[in-house]
Amino acid sequence: MRTQEPVIETNHLGIGYLLKGGRRKIIHEDLNLRLQPGEVTCLLGLNGAGKSTLLRTLCGFQPPLSGEIRLMGKPLASYSQSNFSLTVGVVLTEKTNAGGITVYELVSLGRHPYTGFFGQLKKHDREIIGQSLEAAGIAHKAQNYVSELSDGERQKAMIAKALAQQCPIILLDEPTAFLDVTSRIETMVLLHRLATEQHKAILLSTHDLDLAIQMGDCLWLQEKGRPMACGTPEDLILSGAFESFFGKEGIVFDPSTGKLNTKAPVDPIGVEGDFLVSYWVGNALIRNGFRPAPAKEGQVNVNCLSPSDLLLTLPDGKVRKLDGVAALIEAVREEEFSTKVSPLSAQ
Amino acid sequence: MQKRITWPPILLTILIVLLFLGGLVYGAVSIPLESVIDILLGKDIGRPAWQSIILQSRFPQVVTALLAGASLATSGLLLQTLFRNPLAGPSILGISDGANLGVAAIMLYFGGTLGMVTELPISGYLAVIIAAFAGAACILGLIIWFSAKVKNNVMLLIIGIMIGYLASSLISVLNYYASTDKVHAFVMWGLGNFSGVSLMQLPYFLLFTFVGLLLAILLIKPLNALLLGEMYAANLGIKIKRTRIGILFCTGLLTATTTAFCGPISFIGLAVPHIARLMLGSSNHKMLVPVTMLAGSCIALLCNILMVMPGTNNILPLNAVTPMLGAPVIIYVIVNRKNIQYFD
Numbered sequence: 137m138r139t140q141e142p143v144i145e146t147n148h149l150g151i152g153y154l155l156k157g158g159r160r161k162i163i164h165e166d167l168n169l170r171l172q173p174g175e176v177t178c179l180l181g182l183n184g185a186g187k188s189t190l191l192r193t194l195c196g197f198q199p200p201l202s203g204e205i206r207l208m209g210k211p212l213a214s215y216s217q218s219n220f221s222l223t224v225g226v227v228l229t230e231k232t233n234a235g236g237i238t239v240y241e242l243v244s245l246g247r248h249p250y251t252g253f254f255g256q257l258k259k260h261d262r263e264i265i266g267q268s269l270e271a272a273g274i275a276h277k278a279q280n281y282v283s284e285l286s287d288g289e290r291q292k293a294m295i296a297k298a299l300a301q302q303c304p305i306i307l308l309d310e311p312t313a314f315l316d317v318t319s320r321i322e323t324m325v326l327l328h329r330l331a332t333e334q335h336k337a338i339l340l341s342t343h344d345l346d347l348a349i350q351m352g353d354c355l356w357l358q359e360k361g362r363p364m365a366c367g368t369p370e371d372l373i374l375s376g377a378f379e380s381f382f383g384k385e386g387i388v389f390d391p392s393t394g395k396l397n398t399k400a401p402v403d404p405i406g407v408e409g410d411f412l413v414s415y416w417v418g419n420a421l422i423r424n425g426f427r428p429a430p431a432k433e434g435q436v437n438v439n440c441l442s443p444s445d446l447l448l449t450l451p452d453g454k455v456r457k458l459d460g461v462a463a464l465i466e467a468v469r470e471e472e473f474s475t476k477v478s479p480l481s482a483q
Numbered sequence: 484m485q486k487r488i489t490w491p492p493i494l495l496t497i498l499i500v501l502l503f504l505g506g507l508v509y510g511a512v513s514i515p516l517e518s519v520i521d522i523l524l525g526k527d528i529g530r531p532a533w534q535s536i537i538l539q540s541r542f543p544q545v546v547t548a549l550l551a552g553a554s555l556a557t558s559g560l561l562l563q564t565l566f567r568n569p570l571a572g573p574s575i576l577g578i579s580d581g582a583n584l585g586v587a588a589i590m591l592y593f594g595g596t597l598g599m600v601t602e603l604p605i606s607g608y609l610a611v612i613i614a615a616f617a618g619a620a621c622i623l624g625l626i627i628w629f630s631a632k633v634k635n636n637v638m639l640l641i642i643g644i645m646i647g648y649l650a651s652s653l654i655s656v657l658n659y660y661a662s663t664d665k666v667h668a669f670v671m672w673g674l675g676n677f678s679g680v681s682l683m684q685l686p687y688f689l690l691f692t693f694v695g696l697l698l699a700i701l702l703i704k705p706l707n708a709l710l711l712g713e714m715y716a717a718n719l720g721i722k723i724k725r726t727r728i729g730i731l732f733c734t735g736l737l738t739a740t741t742t743a744f745c746g747p748i749s750f751i752g753l754a755v756p757h758i759a760r761l762m763l764g765s766s767n768h769k770m771l772v773p774v775t776m777l778a779g780s781c782i783a784l785l786c787n788i789l790m791v792m793p794g795t796n797n798i799l800p801l802n803a804v805t806p807m808l809g810a811p812v813i814i815y816v817i818v819n820r821k822n823i824q825y826f827d
Contacts, residue, residue: 230715
């Protein structure tokens with residue numbers, strides 16, 4: 137499937153900090169990563185997993201401790217600072233003081249690597265700035281001050297700045313961190329569109345599992361002291377990688393919902409039968425805090441014969457015939473205390 | 484497509500011309516404008532006293548005010564952008580304290596003064612000027628050394644303030660052991676004065692100031708990138724280390740020159756960049772640097788006129804006048820921080 141050359145390739149990369157006296161604090165070792173163009177890759181991991189360190193290393197803000205990074209097939213070390221600024225554009229969480237300039241002026245800073253000594257913009261630069269503003273969906277605010285923007289608009293403006301830089305790679309440090317729900321989704325949709333339409337390679341770190349699973353073409357799961365797990369969200373969920381990265385004390389990753397839940401002594405409810413009916417029965421069970429699973433002996437099972445013919449089998453062999461999903465949920469709730477079925481969480 | 488507001492530089496230039504001429508005309512002795520122009524054009528109008536007042540005293544004084552104002556304001560702007568702090572100024576990093584210390588060492592220890600032109604041999608000034616440079620350069624070197632160690636600019640700012648305190652306390656010690664007349668001379672110098680530069684010294688003052696101001700103009704592009712912070716700027720291809728050193732050197736040169744010749748002048752460096760931002764409605768350095776220079780000159784020339792008490796021969800100390808203009812601006816900026824989000 138992936139025949140393209142990766143735009144970022146790391147081989148046995150070690151990341152961390154150089155301390156005084158030549159000592160080094162290694163956060164992560166032996167990273168072998170491939171960042172593909174035309175995809176949104178999400179870097180996920182708990183706090184302290186080393187996401188920022190990895191991003192900062194890939195952004196060139198701190199040197200790799202061992203191994204190598206190859207950008208567009210060439211080693212990172214062979215890049216001058218100005219060449220690097222033509223290859224990798226960044227969107228950071230760093231506080232800016234750009235409140236007193238217009239969005240247009242902010243985005244025009246993205247042309248810095250191309251402009252001359254005084255940063256004078258030529259016609260071509262202005263065209264690129266215009267296109268970047270359009271692509272990021274912030275053109276209507278071009279003449280507004282940056283301090284007048286909402287957090288979501290500000291993020292779009294920074295993305296437009298990275299676009300004006302015309303880099304094949306864009307790295308973003310928690311671009312959705314301080315945004316409201318709508319802006320978060322807008323930002324992710326925007327990034328996804330840029331990846332597909334402009335064939336950018338986009339890597340972003342995030343704590344937003346839902347969005348990453350929904351919008352990420354590829355996920356990198358990071359945790360100290362173990363190899364990264366990389367792949368499509370679905371593969372990582374089905375292989376149990378998510379559970380092993382995020383299932384920590386008292387928290388479980390629920391593969392049927394793609395969400396983290398507080399751990400509760402849950403026994404699954406088996407669902408089998410007609411595909412469409414079982415899908416929606418599963419949906420109702422999840423909504424009511426139960427966990428659908430393949431049918432198995434010795435647990436509560438639902439056999440979906442037709443929408444109005446649902447058989448609830450209890451572990452003791454007792455069978456109840458129910459005429460709809462509403463009745464089924466009621467029955468499951470009634471049986472909750474006599475069996476060991478209990479809600480996953482209060483969600 | 485970009486609306487460019489051009490009135491602030493034009494307005495400021497007109498004001499500067501008016502205030503410049505005003506500074507020549509107005510004073511303890513009033514000299515009519517026509518005579519001033521004639522004297523400046525080298526005509527002999529048969530009044531040697533006026534000629535001497537204009538050429539030996541007022542002309543160097545207004546030129547000094549013009550350039551000192553621009554220098555201090557530019558230093559303030561550069562430091563505010565570098566340290567991402569609206570309340571940074573040339574005195575805050577201890578650079579002017581360093582210059583003070585150098586001056587104090589000479590004046591209190593060896594008895595050189597700048598203020599009283601006629602009473603001292605020329606070597607006296609040179610010593611004072613060199614000492615101010617040496618003091619400022621020492622502090623500047625320290626700051627640059629720390630800036631390589633301490634990446635955080637707020638921490639660097641605090642270090643600057645601490646070094647400033649240290650220099651001030653050394654000055655106090657020097658003061659304590661100095662004789663009364665020397666302390667008096669030092670205190671007079673410390674009140675600030677644009678009349679310390681004689682016609683003979685003016686070319687040196689011009690040279691150093693021009694170099695500093697030119698350097699500031701060359702820094703416009705990296706200064707704009709620094710609005711986004713150092714990491715963004717680095718990603719835009721700006722050489723951060725070189726830019727930092729460039730800014731600190733430029734600030735040091737401008738502050739040391741001005742302090743050596745005019746004494747420690749407060750508030751202009753801190754307040755004028757804010758006035759310039761308010762006038763422009765922008766913190767884009769492409770316009771902000773020149774407008775800050777013009778506004779600095781303008782304010783300094785205004786202070787120069789306000790120093791002369793009407794109807795008397797008394798001259799108010801410069802540092803008594805600058806806060807009257809500067810302090811309200813600072814208070815306005817702090818109170819209205821929500822409206823003026825230049826540092827947001």
